[in-house]
Amino acid sequence: MLERIYKAQLLCDTACKTLGRQINIMEVCGTHTVSIFRNGIRSTLPKRLKLLSGPGCPVCVTDTGFIDTVLQLAGRDDCLIATYGDMIRVPGKGGSLETKQPSDNVRIVLSSEDALQLARDNPQKTVVFVAVGFETTAPATAVAVKEAAAGSVDNFCILSGHKLVVPAMRALLAEKNHNIDAFLCPGHVSVIIGYGAFAGIVERFSRPCVVAGFEPMQIIEGLGEICRQLAEGIAELKSIYTAVVTEQGNTTAQKIIDECFEPADGCWRGLGRIEKSALKLKDGFSQFDALKRFDITETQGEDISGCRCGEVLCGLIDPPECDLFGESCTPQAPVGPCMVSSEGACAAWFKYGRGRKVKRKN
Amino acid sequence: MSYKIENTRYERRIMCLAIPARIVELEADRAVVDAMGNCFRAKTTLLPEAKLGDLVLVHAGFEISVVDEEEAKKTWHLIAEVNNFKETQDKVSG
Ligand code: SF4
Ligand code: SF4
Numbered sequence: 001m002l003e004r005i006y007k008a009q010l011l012c013d014t015a016c017k018t019l020g021r022q023i024n025i026m027e028v029c030g031t032h033t034v035s036i037f038r039n040g041i042r043s044t045l046p047k048r049l050k051l052l053s054g055p056g057c058p059v060c061v062t063d064t065g066f067i068d069t070v071l072q073l074a075g076r077d078d079c080l081i082a083t084y085g086d087m088i089r090v091p092g093k094g095g096s097l098e099t100k101q102p103s104d105n106v107r108i109v110l111s112s113e114d115a116l117q118l119a120r121d122n123p124q125k126t127v128v129f130v131a132v133g134f135e136t137t138a139p140a141t142a143v144a145v146k147e148a149a150a151g152s153v154d155n156f157c158i159l160s161g162h163k164l165v166v167p168a169m170r171a172l173l174a175e176k177n178h179n180i181d182a183f184l185c186p187g188h189v190s191v192i193i194g195y196g197a198f199a200g201i202v203e204r205f206s207r208p209c210v211v212a213g214f215e216p217m218q219i220i221e222g223l224g225e226i227c228r229q230l231a232e233g234i235a236e237l238k239s240i241y242t243a244v245v246t247e248q249g250n251t252t253a254q255k256i257i258d259e260c261f262e263p264a265d266g267c268w269r270g271l272g273r274i275e276k277s278a279l280k281l282k283d284g285f286s287q288f289d290a291l292k293r294f295d296i297t298e299t300q301g302e303d304i305s306g307c308r309c310g311e312v313l314c315g316l317i318d319p320p321e322c323d324l325f326g327e328s329c330t331p332q333a334p335v336g337p338c339m340v341s342s343e344g345a346c347a348a349w350f351k352y353g354r355g356r357k358v359k360r361k362n
Numbered sequence: 363m364s365y366k367i368e369n370t371r372y373e374r375r376i377m378c379l380a381i382p383a384r385i386v387e388l389e390a391d392r393a394v395v396d397a398m399g400n401c402f403r404a405k406t407t408l409l410p411e412a413k414l415g416d417l418v419l420v421h422a423g424f425e426i427s428v429v430d431e432e433e434a435k436k437t438w439h440l441i442a443e444v445n446n447f448k449e450t451q452d453k454v455s456g
Contacts, residue, residue, distance in 0.1 A: 031379050035440065111422045111423025111424070136380065137421070140422045140424045143407050143408070188379065188421065188426075191380065191426050191427050213433075213436075214440050215440055243429060243430060244428075253426060256407070256408065
């Protein structure tokens with residue numbers, strides 16, 4: 001075990017020396033972010049290897065405009081909002097679901113199936129399922145929509161905030177941050193889309209993409225593999241999470257997504273509008289689309305003033321560089337989404353005290 | 363056999379992490395799965411090949427892939443840590 005760690009460390013050292021500059025590796029998964037902090041992985045790496053927490057948590061990347069639309073619907077007497085617990089504290093411009101609305105209009109569900117059941121149990125209301133999440137979660141929504149269609153559950157609809165990871169990674173490299181040297185790719189998203197989905201990024205941008213699991217050894221070895229490639233000046237696609245991730249992914253799930261959804265432009269907090277990075281219901285299912293049912297046009301929200309989540313998510317700054325960090329923005333009273341979600345970069349930095357030390361020095 | 367269905371444990375954060383669990387009941391596409399002693403419902407719609415007794419990854423109420431024992435153990439361990447993280451985070455004050 002120790003030997004494997006040393007080997008990975010050696011690869012990282014070699015890469016830093018060979019390149020003779022700082023190396024930036026971005027992880028695009030909230031669970032990686034937490035595991036990296038929790039296991040003190042940064043302290044085992046060379047100083048010049050910098051880990052950036054990318055847009056890996058669907059909560060963090062949800063645009064304020066989307067939250068405001070949810071709030072608007074939650075304010076209607078004829079609606080019942082069904083949401084994953086993750087979303088409840090995320091601030092939009094007009095507050096969060098927790099602070100703004102009478103809570104009996106908002107129900108926490110654990111799956112899209114529960115939301116559908118809620119609709120069956122409450123025929124007098126229209127249940128709006130707040131459908132957020134990456135490719136891992138989208139198939140669950142699609143199943144519920146198909147079941148609603150088959151069983152004529154007419155008082156069920158979804159507000160789709162589903163997002164696609166790969167277009168966001170492309171946008172990051174193409175526009176936002178050219179300094180990202182490689183990606184540590186998300187594990188459970190890859191269970192669905194397959195590691196083959198990252199091939200385009202490797203080809204077009206010549207950046208190593210390595211899929212790893214969440215336990216510390218996987219992360220360290222993933223970083224080691226990335227560094228091996230960087231030192232050799234090559235970029236390859238690799239999965240070291242072989243226990244659950246295949247090249248093709250879960251094709252049943254992919255088919256179900258394709259039946260119900262099509263790619264559309266989407267607004268990401270911090271990254272703005274990204275082409276074909278979101279999923280919207282296909283025309284055949286438009287009666288289940290909350291935007292169409294209530295005739296709402298979603299607008300891109302304004303960023304919350306002072307919050308620099310956008311820059312954090314692009315890997316441009318570390319959380320403590322935000323003036324609000326640890327001052328008016330804490331996990332108890334979060335200003336931005338990266339502090340709300342326990343997988344958010346700001347929350348992780350806060351919890352592990354790194355940031356606070358930096359602050360005091362300033 | 364009947365199992366007590368619990369859901370509360372993962373209430374706050376569930377969207378990304380998939381949880382390994384064993385299928386302890388299976389009827390058509392509806393399963394009851396057991397993760398670290400917590401039982402909850404999960405559907406096999408996305409993993410039609412799942413069988414009774416299989417260890418699977420469950421995400422937002424759906425099984426998404428089969429896993430082996432060793433991998434499941436590692437992930438359970440990690441989830442216990444992350445949950446702990448969440449709890450301590452709730453307690454941190456200002
Ligand atoms: S510390 Fe708070 S306000 Fe600053 S970027 Fe993070 S979440 Fe936003
Ligand atoms: S809080 Fe965690 S589980 Fe929830 S959306 Fe973010 S990364 Fe996923």
